Amino acid sequence: MKKNIAVKVDDLTVAYNYKPVLWDIDLEIPEGVLMAIVGPNGAGKSTLIKSILGILKPIAGSVSIYGKSYEKQRSLVAYVPQKGSVDWDFPTTALDVVMMGTYGSLGWIKRPRQKEKKQALEALEKVGMLPFKGRQISQLSGGQQQRIFLARALVQNASIYFMDEPFQGVDATTEIAIINILKELRKAGKTVIVVHHDLQTVPEYFDWVTFLNVKKIATGPVKDIFNDDNLTKTYGINYKVSIQE
Amino acid sequence: MSSAQIEIQLIASLVAIACAIPGTFLVLRKMAMISDAISHSILPGIVIGFFITHDLNSPVLIVLAALTGIITVILVEWIQKTGLVKEDTAIGLVFPALFSIGVILIAKNANDVHLDVDAVLLGELAFAPFDRLLIAGTDVGPKSMWVVGSILLVTISLLIAFFKELKVSTFDAGLSASLGFSPVVIHYGLMTVSSVTTVGAFDAVGAILVVALMIAPAASAYLLTTDLKKMLILAVSFGVFSAISGYWFAHWLDASISGSITTMLGLLFLMVYLFAPTKGLIAVVYREKQQRTEVSLLTFLLHLKNHNEEEERHVNHLREHINWQKVRAKTVLELALKNNMIVIDESIVSLTKKGDAFTSKAIDYIITNEDSQIEDMKDDFFLFRG
Numbered sequence: 001m002k003k004n005i006a007v008k009v010d011d012l013t014v015a016y017n018y019k020p021v022l023w024d025i026d027l028e029i030p031e032g033v034l035m036a037i038v039g040p041n042g043a044g045k046s047t048l049i050k051s052i053l054g055i056l057k058p059i060a061g062s063v064s065i066y067g068k069s070y071e072k073q074r075s076l077v078a079y080v081p082q083k084g085s086v087d088w089d090f091p092t093t094a095l096d097v098v099m100m101g102t103y104g105s106l107g108w109i110k111r112p113r114q115k116e117k118k119q120a121l122e123a124l125e126k127v128g129m130l131p132f133k134g135r136q137i138s139q140l141s142g143g144q145q146q147r148i149f150l151a152r153a154l155v156q157n158a159s160i161y162f163m164d165e166p167f168q169g170v171d172a173t174t175e176i177a178i179i180n181i182l183k184e185l186r187k188a189g190k191t192v193i194v195v196h197h198d199l200q201t202v203p204e205y206f207d208w209v210t211f212l213n214v215k216k217i218a219t220g221p222v223k224d225i226f227n228d229d230n231l232t233k234t235y236g237i238n239y240k241v242s243i244q245e
Numbered sequence: 246m247s248s249a250q251i252e253i254q255l256i257a258s259l260v261a262i263a264c265a266i267p268g269t270f271l272v273l274r275k276m277a278m279i280s281d282a283i284s285h286s287i288l289p290g291i292v293i294g295f296f297i298t299h300d301l302n303s304p305v306l307i308v309l310a311a312l313t314g315i316i317t318v319i320l321v322e323w324i325q326k327t328g329l330v331k332e333d334t335a336i337g338l339v340f341p342a343l344f345s346i347g348v349i350l351i352a353k354n355a356n357d358v359h360l361d362v363d364a365v366l367l368g369e370l371a372f373a374p375f376d377r378l379l380i381a382g383t384d385v386g387p388k389s390m391w392v393v394g395s396i397l398l399v400t401i402s403l404l405i406a407f408f409k410e411l412k413v414s415t416f417d418a419g420l421s422a423s424l425g426f427s428p429v430v431i432h433y434g435l436m437t438v439s440s441v442t443t444v445g446a447f448d449a450v451g452a453i454l455v456v457a458l459m460i461a462p463a464a465s466a467y468l469l470t471t472d473l474k475k476m477l478i479l480a481v482s483f484g485v486f487s488a489i490s491g492y493w494f495a496h497w498l499d500a501s502i503s504g505s506i507t508t509m510l511g512l513l514f515l516m517v518y519l520f521a522p523t524k525g526l527i528a529v530v531y532r533e534k535q536q537r538t539e540v541s542l543l544t545f546l547l548h549l550k551n552h553n554e555e556e557e558r559h560v561n562h563l564r565e566h567i568n569w570q571k572v573r574a575k576t577v578l579e580l581a582l583k584n585n586m587i588v589i590d591e592s593i594v595s596l597t598k599k600g601d602a603f604t605s606k607a608i609d610y611i612i613t614n615e616d617s618q619i620e621d622m623k624d625d626f627f628l629f630r631g
Contacts, residue, residue, distance in 0.1 A: 091475075
């Protein structure tokens with residue numbers, strides 16, 4: 001059975017100041033996978049996500065979401081940026097941040113109303129953050145902030161979720177809570193793409209993986225391609241990872 | 246109060262409100278310096294517009310000056326993008342260059358007209374009521390009141406229409422872009438409003454006070470609230486307060502109105518900086534002192550928990566073994582006693598049941614760093630609030 005392709009990247013090259021950080025990437029992400037993007041620092045993992053989402057403009061290549069351009073498919077996609085990319089001292093509450101997830105479906109000018117608020121509260125409930133809805137966001141721990149970000153993506157009710165290092169700086173409980181939600185999303189037929197750092201947990205958390213280091217090294221099912229050979233090719237050193245059975 | 250006095254206060258208040266709104270977003274975007282750059286570099290735009298129209302309140306001036314404001318922002322970003330210098334350096338390069346063009350243009354050509362560098366830098370609010378707007382021969386009030394009022398009306402309409410877009414793009418530009426609210430469009434929208442407001446306010450209060458009116462009320466409000474709407478309302482109120490109190494301060498001193506308003510803004514910020522309930526200097530110092538005491542208390546309780554032998558739990562031992570000052574030891578002992586965490590029996594300190602439970606819980610928290618376990622402790626102790 002051939003699966004639908006959720007995200008297709010063709011010959012994508014992205015450069016900062018004429019120095020390519022992603023070089024001629026071809027990538028097909030099948031619908032319904034929970035995929036990790038792994039690679040060393042500076043490999044272009046975040047850049048790849050940002051280029052797919054149209055936040056960065058590539059110098060060559062194209063991206064399609066279910067066969068159409070991102071601009072046409074915006075409502076199908078949710079994005080969780082790196083936690084460090086925002087100012088947590090911003091004067092706003094947890095609930096308000098989650099409400100921002102509804103802005104996309106509202107479009108310009110229209111304001112969120114009761115319906116949107118209800119959706120946001122449900123998402124907060126799902127990530128176990130309902131008791132903190134009124135709290136100013138700087139008063140939340142790192143793990144709680146990450147959950148807020150996740151709730152904001154859930155409220156978008158998308159088909160494809162892009163997450164940039166959702167496990168960075170979170171405690172063990174939050175990590176488990178987050179991965180459980182991601183697995184639930186996959187069960188519901190959603191496609192989830194995660195920039196991931198902890199190689200040890202790849203086989204446990206994900207069923208699909210992409211190795212990236214400026215160029216694409218490999219992409220496919222974890223059980224087929226998550227091996228020392230690809231890790232060595234990606235990280236440049238003789239890499240051995242003990243895969244737990 | 247004469248009608249001129251009322252008009253001056255009204256103009257000053259309108260300017261203050263018009264500045265506080267974009268100012269709030271500039272402060273949150275950490276772009277306060279950009280307003281300084283804009284306020285100076287719009288000078289050539291104003292001068293050229295003035296040469297064309299010979300009218301300081303002409304819309305042509307506003308359009309040209311706003312255009313120079315936008316050019317400033319583009320130039321700063323362009324220099325920054327080369328990666329050779331940082332943003333503050335780029336700002337420092339661009340606005341003096343543009344401002345100097347304006348200064349030279351004034352010196353070369355405007356000797357015989359009413360436009361001098363002093364007026365540009367400091368403004369002259371006191372003269373604002375003399376320049377009247379006549380519609381079909383009827384006096385409808387000072388011209389600058391109508392100019393600033395119109396700008397304010399547009400600013401408020403834009404704020405109401407695009408509040409959500411401004412909020413999301415200021416907080417998280419990445420998300421904003423992925424949702425389809427181009428941060429670039431919103432950025433330049435805000436820059437345009439800031440430029441236009443600066444031009445409108447410029448004539449009344451001058452280039453330096455415009456910056457103060459944009460940044461000081463917003464910065465003060467930022468220290469007082471954790472809600473964007475409240476921050477806007479507070480910033481606007483602070484602006485109006487400073488405008489009116491500044492006017493009367495100037496009246497009393499018989500000094501420059503714009504200088505007095507700026508002084509009030511400075512004083513206001515100083516007060517907020519010192520006395521703000523959570524972010525103010527005094528609150529922070531107090532909290533740090535509390536935290537030190539609480540850490541000492543925990544250390545002390547832990548020590549009791551770890552030692553059963555009596556000589557380790559003698560009151561005097563605190564000073565000898567944990568090496569604390571007398572005063573601190575006394576504070577900690579009293580705090581522990583007050584909270585029923587210890588009992589002192591013939592100078593031997595023992596943990597109570599409550600003290601024992603508290604210590605275990607606190608240690609658990611420090612080790613596992615799990616928030617859920619200490620939610621109920623947060624009210625009692627500063628230590629766990631951060």
